[in-house]
Amino acid sequence: MKLSEGVEWGAHCAVLLSVLPSGAALPAGRLAEYHEAPVAYLAKHLQALSRAGILEAVPGPHGGYRLARPATGITLLEIVEAIDGARPPFRCTDLRSRGPAGVPASQFRTMCGIHRAMVEADELWREHLRTVTVADLAVGAASGSSPEAVEKFVNWFQEVLP
């Protein structure tokens, strides 16, 4: 079981975009440069985040991507689901209805216990990621950084913003 690598890139991009000055945007090429990501690969994930209403593509010479909504209202779960999909990792194929002792699903009084436990575990996973916003992640990233990291970050920002 593995989440798409794009989830990590997408979440980091959203955090970076959350600290842009109001009105500013960053092109996919700059986001790729910042994270050392292959730009064609990253572009696909940025488009998925746009389709999900998390990012917004701004046209024009100073265009690029910015957050489509305040960072306080974008959850890590939304980013995960935009990039990796919202399907739970366990896919019940209804084994109870197969084989020599199988009976139609309608004859069971309860959901299969294996399926139910998997659905419950998946809900706990999603619930937790729903409590974490891009704003939380940005605050944590800033407070967890060393002075050198902050300085490099500010220098890069001054270089790339118009």
Place this chain on the structure above:
Amino acid sequence: MKLSEGVEWGAHCAVLLSVLPSGAALPAGRLAEYHEAPVAYLAKHLQALSRAGILEAVPGPHGGYRLARPATGITLLEIVEAIDGARPPFRCTDLRSRGPAGVPASQFRTMCGIHRAMVEADELWREHLRTVTVADLAVGAASGSSPEAVEKFVNWFQEVLP
């Protein structure tokens, strides 16, 4: 993100084996027949469950697989991890150390917030599956079955056990 299909087969096999009479075992072929699973495919997962100390292979003409331990002590999580592995679905590639603003991981005071949230969500997922035992699943399967399902099950058992 998707769990191996073998998790579903493995969990159902463990539940079936938990209701065998003491000392009895079922060969891979019978387990495959019961679940309408391809036997070569299922055999691979049964071997993984044996290596993990969940099942035990009994040699001889009436041999086959049986639970290696009481069903009350085998959790759904153990079955998941035996078949799908125990690696969390999110793989942090340490993006904070890359690119024009990257600094060595040692310079960060805290774990990356994205990684931390993913680890916490994964722990909740695993904790839940750790609370569900094969015995719980067997009791649930019996109480959720219709009289017809129970009858077909008992008939099959009488046919296949020596």
